[in-house]
Amino acid sequence: MTISAERPTEVVVPSAAPPSTGGISRTPRSGWLSQHLGTAIIAAILGYAFGHWLGNYVSSGYTYVVTSGQNSTADALGLLFGVFGWLLGIGALNHPMAKLVGREGVEDAPVEGWSKYFRYTLDxxxxxxxxxxxxxxxxxxxxxxxxxxxxxxxxxxxxxxxxxxxxxxxxxxxxxxxxxxxxxxxxxxxxxxxxxxxxxxxxxxxxxxxxxxxxxxxxxxxxxxxxxxxxxxxxxxxxxxxxxxxxxxxxxxxxxxxxxxxxxxxxxxxxxxxxxxxxxxxxxxxxxxxxxxxxxxxxxxxxxxxxxxxxxxxxxxxxxxxxxxxxxxxxxxxxxxxxxxxxxxxxxxVYIMALPGFGIVFEIMPVFTRKPLFAYKVAAAGMVGVALLSFFVWQHHLFQSGINPDMRPLFMLTTELISIPTGFIFLVGMGTLYKAKIRYEVPMLFCMALFFNFLIGGVTGVFLSDVPVNVTVHGGFFVLSHFHYTIMGGLLFAFMAGLYFWLPKMTGRMMNSRIGKWHFWTMFIFFNLTFFPMFIIGLAGQPRRVFTYAKNLQVLNDFSSISAFLLGASFLLFFANLMWSMFISPVKAPANPWDSLGLEWQTATPVPPYNFERIPVIMTDPYRYSEVGAPAFADLGDHTPARSSASGSDQT
Amino acid sequence: MSPQNSKSEVGHLRRIAVVWVVVSVVADLLFWFLVGPHVPPGRMTETAINNQRTFNILFVIALPVLIGVWVYLGYAATVWSAKRDGAPESVGGEAARTNQKAQVWWMSVTSVIVILLAVYGFYAVVVEHGSGGGEGPNPVWSPEGAIQAETAALGGGSSWTPGHVLVVQVIGQQWKFTYRYPGFGGFESDQLILPNHTTIAFNVTSLDVIHSFWAYQLSVKADANPQVNNVAYTETKQLGSFVVRCSELCGLWHGSMFNDGRIVSQSDFTNWATSTQTANAANTAHLPPFAWTYVPDANGASGGFYPDGTFTPYSPSEIYGAKSPAS
The missing domain is CATH 1.20.210.10 (Cytochrome c oxidase-like, subunit I domain)
Known part of the structure; x- marks a missing residue:
């Protein structure tokens, strides 16, 4: 394998000194004296008590407070000051307060060991x-x-x-x-x-x-x-x-x-x-x-x-x-x-809850298909397009509300237009799978499932966006199922893919793949068995958020409920896997368990406090998996550039 | 790309396309003829018939999309797996990164489908007078005679005769719907009886929180907003009973906020309405005059949620010290 990584000489590689965060550093005080979760809890309780007292003090004279025995002002101020106390106690406000009085912020030096997870840590x-x-x-x-x-x-x-x-x-x-x-x-x-x-x-x-x-x-x-x-x-x-x-x-x-x-x-x-x-x-x-x-x-x-x-x-x-x-x-x-x-x-x-899922899936798929991401620019354009259009569709939630009825055709159009950039996402996914060499590791399974689920979620969204059909499906179990398919079937599956994929980097420990596959298949099957019947339940006339429903819908509801319990059990399986793989019987993760070209895998595990010994220099496009002799993605400055392709050897 | 490569490319795509076309055509035909006629909301009203047709058209377009992606995913998952014997043909270099033709085709097809759907939806909403959805206080698309009927209803002197638009007021409150018939002296009933072969103008309002009047089989859904008149139209086509449910979360007993309505013949309806008008005359005299919206007083909806007069936790009327007169 030849690597043609020419290092541009004009790039000045910064020194390895840790960057300053702008404050004066001081040595850490002994654990209990500094600020941590415990002080935050105490300060939050004190803040709540003070706020509640203040609220009662200012508003207890009002007639409606006296007669009803409820004082929303006290409740609101209690929670508000509770949050304020929490931030004060954890140390989030130290720097702004110091700046407020014209002083330099004083920071505790970074804490080592597990207690940093219970502190206001800047890493x-x-x-x-x-x-x-x-x-x-x-x-x-x-x-x-x-x-x-x-x-x-x-x-x-x-x-x-x-x-x-x-x-x-x-x-x-x-x-x-x-x-x-x-x-x-x-x-x-x-x-x-x-x-x-x-x-x-x-x-x-x-x-x-x-x-x-x-x-x-x-x-x-x-x-x-x-x-x-x-x-x-x-x-x-x-x-x-x-x-x-x-x-x-x-x-x-x-x-x-x-x-x-x-x-x-x-x-x-x-x-x-x-x-x-x-x-x-x-x-x-x-x-x-x-x-x-x-x-x-x-x-x-x-x-x-x-x-x-x-x-x-x-x-x-x-x-x-x-x-x-x-x-x-x-x-x-x-x-x-x-x-x-x-x-x-x-x-x-809604798109805050969809786009990150697409990002994860696109990031992971090239690794397991050993191919570049298909139509990279279309993928980026699709996500930006969805983000832009998402500001112009909100009234499709209000088609039957009587607000701006003459605007319904416009919002119907904008909503359906979102299908176009969302369609890009499917084009990219399917193109990446084309003639791939798919390795069915757990993260890849979750990625494939996202396309299955999100397709159902997306297509039913078109039904909801159509005003005449919306008359039947608005406010019922149909829409409920639709958004569970997009958020849970999309985002949550992507999150699971991401955890299985990156936890080895984040913790240095592999998730158990055998339990992982059980987790995936139970989650995928019972997710669909839980939510697919809800489309039919919704079409059959069951509104959302009801605790009683038509007798003839009991079979479908019971089917959905039992599947939901099994889906819940699948999450216990995930939790068990997490506990087992991270704490009970950890297996050390290889440096790059999935043979990824991603920059995050090229630095050491555990990641050093400042991530890279030297600032890397990016040499080429990401995802050049199937190309023999492609230049390395990045020059890390240590004269051992990242290798170009893990699958290059069997593609001769 | 080598000639051999492009040949196998055609092979893959052709196989996928054949399966896709066959399965799609079969699925579409099965759906259209077997399932389609039974799709909710049925065929009880003009809007139900129209909305069922729209649903079926959307479904027939959606099925090939679903099947296409699923067939492709299934094919990819089995054929392009790394586990299969013999290395699959590799796609390297520029060919794997992008394919201009595929992109153009994909974008064109999705755009055309989407725009056609939007145009069809626009057409349906306009021609079908809002398709049974709430059109606000001043409907932009209303059936012939509806505006005159509503204007007459508000004047108080209207009376309904067969062949004309029937105005029905739907009043939502926690947690029931009641109905006023301005064509019959404005009596109020908790029964929703409608004449067959008649255009109905539902005028939906609320006394307290937001409800949603959902006459399921009629394919009518309109939110009931306090102090807003939300109008929805339909035309009855079949005799029978239908379900009315609240479709917007309105508090504790939202799930129990439903009742049955009936479509009866025009003469039966006239008999029922006139006899109810007479029977309810004493009660009707105590009702506020017929109006599109009602401002509740302190024992009504905005503050006193308990009709026994006990003070309730949050009462703007109490705080402001005045009872708004029921208009």
């Missing part, structure tokens, strides 16, 4: 690992709630839960899963991989990155607090005036979305700036790994769509606390306002 790899745990916590909480929903729907007349309990479970499930899904790939894999893939030593804004994780956890706690507050009855869409009518759990919902939204904006902003400005020399836009393209498109959506949600949530909070009337029709507000604001965020949100 993107630590943040990535923290996110893995964070999103799995979200996922499993939401998943348990899903099991509860399917249990209730086993029988149309015999009830496990009271109707109010049921509706709160549904609402909590939907909201938690949506919040989790916004970050499930951007958080763990985006933060971990983007600097490695673009040949950077760090994120552009490490503090904002760490902030985005810790506020994500705060968001989890705020939305979880809805349960002890008595839940909220609105589903994840939170429509007013039901929102205005609801109890204190609604405060958790509104504030929770605002808090999570801040984290989403921070994460998106940071990732976009990193990709734009921190690419290694030679990494032109057409050499950028496709996962980074998907992260860029997603980051743009996170940064631009989320502010609308945060603003909408704050309006709702004002309605509930200081008696404004943004959403109260009787007093000059409009219930349409929330629907508009929510879906103006909500539809780009």
């Amino acid at each position: 993107h790899k630590v943040v990535g690992m923290q996110y893995v745990v964070g999103v799995l916590l979200f996922l499993f909480t939401g998943g348990l709630l899903a099991m509860a929903i399917r249990t209730e729907l086993l029988n149309p007349t015999t009830h496990v839960f009271a109707p109010d309990t049921y509706i709160k479970i549904v609402s909590e499930h939907g909201t938690m899963m949506m919040m989790m899904a916004t970050s499930i790939i951007v958080g763990p894999l985006g933060n971990y991989l983007v600097p490695l893939m673009i040949g950077s030593r760090r994120m552009a804004f490490p503090r904002i990155e760490a902030f985005s994780f810790w506020i994500f956890v705060a968001g989890y706690m705020v939305i979880f607090s809805a349960l002890p507050y008595g839940g909220f009855p609105t589903g994840w869409t939170g429509y007013a005036p039901l929102q205005t009518q609801a109890g204190p759990g609604m405060v958790s919902y509104l504030l929770g979305f605002a808090v999570i939204g801040l984290g989403m904006m921070a994460a998106g902003f940071n990732i976009a700036i990193t990709i734009i400005n921190y690419r290694a020399p030679g990494m032109t836009w057409s050499r950028l790994p496709i996962f980074a393209w998907s992260m860029l498109a997603t980051a743009a959506l996170l940064t631009l769509a989320t502010p609308v949600l945060v603003a909408g949530g704050l309006f709702g909070l004002l309605d509930k606390t200081v008696e404004t009337a943004f959403y109260v029709t009787e007093h000059g507000g409009s219930s349409y306002l929330w629907q508009n604001l929510f879906w103006f965020f909500g539809h780009p949100e």
